[in-house]
Amino acid sequence: QVQVVESGGGLVQPGASLRLSCEILGSIYSATALSWYRQAPGKERELVAGMASGGMPKYADSVKGRFTISRDHAMKKVYLQMNNLIPEDTAVYYCNAKIRGVAFWGQGTQVTVSA
Numbered sequence: 001q002v003q004v005v006e007s008g009g010g011l012v013q014p015g016a017s018l019r020l021s022c023e024i025l026g027s028i029y030s031a032t033a034l035s036w037y038r039q040a041p042g043k044e045r046e047l048v049a050g051m052a053s054g055g056m057p058k059y060a061d062s063v064k065g066r067f068t069i070s071r072d073h074a075m076k077k078v079y080l081q082m083n084n085l086i087p088e089d090t091a092v093y094y095c096n097a098k099i100r101g102v103a104f105w106g107q108g109t110q111v112t113v114s115a
Contacts, residue, residue, distance in 0.1 A: 004106035005095075006108060024077070051069055078097075
């Protein structure tokens, strides 16, 4: 019943910004942790940014200072503001929500950074 739906990806030039959104549907329980992962062709899926309901956000070194994760008060929506994008950011970005100890994944949204 729980669905995780990402949106906001697209094709942009280096230096541009994108804002990804993720909505958690079908759960009466709030997530205890929300995070963004990404997977580029030929690479392992990696954690980009994440935060627990009462914790500090954490970022991968490769995006620190450029990306910002945020969420709504109910832990039903999570966003990823991506600034100063570079080609190495090109990947499918996945939203992950942990609810009652179970991780739920979205279908992914494509981000392509190219001149």
